[in-house]
Amino acid sequence: MYVLGIETSCDETAAAVVADGRKLLSSVVASQVDIHALYGGVVPEIASRAHTEAIYGVVENALEKASVKLSEIGAIAITYAPGLIGALLTGLSFAKGLSYTTGIPLVPVHHIRGHVAANYLVHPDLAPPFIALVVSGGHTSLLKVNDYTEYVSIGQTRDDAAGEAFDKAARVLGLPYPGGVAMDKLAAKGNKKAVKFTVSSVDDAEYDFSFSGLKTAVINYVHNELSRGREMDEAFKADVAASYTDVLIRTITSRMRLLMERDASVPIVLAGGVAANSHLRNAVSELADSYGVKLYLPPLSLCGDNAAMIAAQGYYEYKAGLKAPLSLNAYATRAV
Numbered sequence: 001m002y003v004l005g006i007e008t009s010c011d012e013t014a015a016a017v018v019a020d021g022r023k024l025l026s027s028v029v030a031s032q033v034d035i036h037a038l039y040g041g042v043v044p045e046i047a048s049r050a051h052t053e054a055i056y057g058v059v060e061n062a063l064e065k066a067s068v069k070l071s072e073i074g075a076i077a078i079t080y081a082p083g084l085i086g087a088l089l090t091g092l093s094f095a096k097g098l099s100y101t102t103g104i105p106l107v108p109v110h111h112i113r114g115h116v117a118a119n120y121l122v123h124p125d126l127a128p129p130f131i132a133l134v135v136s137g138g139h140t141s142l143l144k145v146n147d148y149t150e151y152v153s154i155g156q157t158r159d160d161a162a163g164e165a166f167d168k169a170a171r172v173l174g175l176p177y178p179g180g181v182a183m184d185k186l187a188a189k190g191n192k193k194a195v196k197f198t199v200s201s202v203d204d205a206e207y208d209f210s211f212s213g214l215k216t217a218v219i220n221y222v223h224n225e226l227s228r229g230r231e232m233d234e235a236f237k238a239d240v241a242a243s244y245t246d247v248l249i250r251t252i253t254s255r256m257r258l259l260m261e262r263d264a265s266v267p268i269v270l271a272g273g274v275a276a277n278s279h280l281r282n283a284v285s286e287l288a289d290s291y292g293v294k295l296y297l298p299p300l301s302l303c304g305d306n307a308a309m310i311a312a313q314g315y316y317e318y319k320a321g322l323k324a325p326l327s328l329n330a331y332a333t334r335a336v
């Protein structure tokens with residue numbers, strides 16, 4: 001069955017066609033990053049307006065690239081939560097209109113489930129149960145995926161997401177928005193022991209994360225050093241990037257190590273924009289190897305927001321009997 005996926009939860013307008021939840025036929029992503037970079041972050045109203053302009057062309061393009069006609073589509077999978085509300089509503093309203101006029105069923109997809117499902121498109125042997133770690137600009141969630149549509153939350157961030165923490169440090173170091181990729185490259189050139197940052201923990205919730213303290217720590221460190229006359233040169237920036245990346249990774253891997261110590265029989269799946277980070281990929285690979293745990297990593301092309309992941313998850317939601325009424329609403333926050 002062909003599923004048309006549509007994703008507009010943040011700053012990418014995306015559409016894709018996937019066959020049977022596993023085979024990627026097309027994936028079109030129109031990024032708004034250049035527009036938001038002018039403001040140093042995503043401006044919600046601008047995002048909604050840019051989605052409105054782009055969505056029709058992106059959907060047409062995805063169908064064309066897949067060589068699939070709209071009449072051959074079996075379900076329309078749409079991200080309904082979580083995300084920027086105006087941005088979500090733009091894609092949702094478009095998908096509803098398409099469903100209403102064609103009679104093709106509408107299937108609601110949770111964005112975080114979508115990120116996990118990106119892995120189904122490249123790992124034919126991957127099937128639940130597994131543990132998933134979703135690290136992106138908006139989310140940091142440790143999940144037990146018991147079945148394709150049965151998710152249990154194990155841990156999550158209490159404040160900022162890992163991607164937000166990367167972006168904040170990047171901003172302080174004067175790197176362009178979004179800073180994840182630049183931080184990745186810069187960190188490779190620095191000494192990770194140069195600055196001492198401590199791994200944070202959350203009382204009574206050993207699998208939860210907290211990144212806001214680290215964000216403050218890096219801002220204070222850079223400002224203090226500069227006020228003491230330190231130059232913001234490449235070597236300084238690289239050392240801060242390396243040390244900060246290292247503590248963020250140790251924060252993440254400490255929770256994963258705990259899980260693996262308790263049960264090394266369940267595979268681990270990484271997902272989300274930050275899963276593109278080369279240092280995180282290496283650290284998690286080493287950790288999984290040391291416990292003999294099977295690890296699945298998404299390709300870089302499917303780490304960030306896209307609609308192929310929404311179509312992949314939509315297929316499994318549809319098979320489980322999920323179909324949305326045309327009164328479906330969008331939600332800025334929603335449990336996975």
Ligand code: KG4
Pocket residue numbers: 010135136137138139162163164166167178179180181183184272273274275276277278303304305
């Ligand atoms: O999954 P995504 O595209 O959007 C959300 O659902 O939030 O994630 C975007 C986030 C941004 O914060 C970006 O800086 C971060 O992923 N990111 C990275 C890397 N590539 C993207 N962070 C660290 N290292 C990277 N290589």
Ligand code: ZN
Pocket residue numbers: 111115136137272273304305
């Ligand atoms: Zn995302």
